[in-house]
Amino acid sequence: MSGNIELTDQAKKACADAMFKALSDTFVLYLKTHNFHWNVVGPQFVSLHKLFEDQYQDLWNTLDEMAERIRALGQPVDGTTASFKNAAEIKETDARPAAKDMLKELVADNETAVRTIRAAFSTVDEAGDEASADLLTDRLSYHEKQIWMMKSLLEA
Template identity: 55%
Template sequence: MGKSRAINIGLTEQQRADIAEGLSKLLADSYTLYLMTHNFHWNVTGPMFNTLHLMFMTQYTEQWNALDLIAERIRALGFPAPGTYAEFAELASIKEVRGQPKALEMVEHLVAAQEATARTARGLFDLVDEANDQPTADLLTQRLDVHEKTAWMLRSLLEE
């Protein structure tokens, strides 16, 4: 087996490690949000069933596609991406929802999870800006846009 080549992309190893650590937390939050949204898609009931079932499907599909982008950025920085339930549970700021909440409770949980994922992404910007890591900044900007917009749409369902 050959030796790994040194990574020389203009970021120090410490910068790459710190950014990869932050992205691992974002990946964990994103995966937890994905799983929560898919669970709610399967189990939603009530008068808003069709609306929520379809909305949740759109959201979990978008979330699923984002997981690969985040994990691949971690890999491009030279570090392994977390990929087990145990790792995600340890890294995520979002806690698992147990049982089967009512439809609007699902929406409330998803608002909180979308906002938590946005906070995790936003929390990386100082580090990423200081390192002049534009690819990660671009990824974070895209993720923030999605999470903030999705949280707004979900919050709209909770208004009287």
């Protein structure tokens, strides 16, 4: 039971659904980044191995915050891999791309996460859900910084 947080049941459901999309993208991005961390090779191995580790650890910690926000909105979280994959815009890869291609994929995936977060932000902002908006704002800043950092590596 979620108590009175001054949002209608319809608004809480809409916000939770928007947050679930962001959670799903985060989950798939976490898996992909961790996979790339394990499989990166080449001259940039050390720096990319560490970068990917920092990224997947941040993504992992964020999953719990996002899921708990959905629960605070009074909605269950369907935490199955299948539900995340179905809701996510970010897609897994079966390939083991070269390091530069890993970076390119992760740039594109973080850009997808930004689009998902912006759409979710629009929903929670319209509902007046400041707590979800705050979480999404933090995530937006994070992904934009990661995009900048990875694009900088690609310019080298």
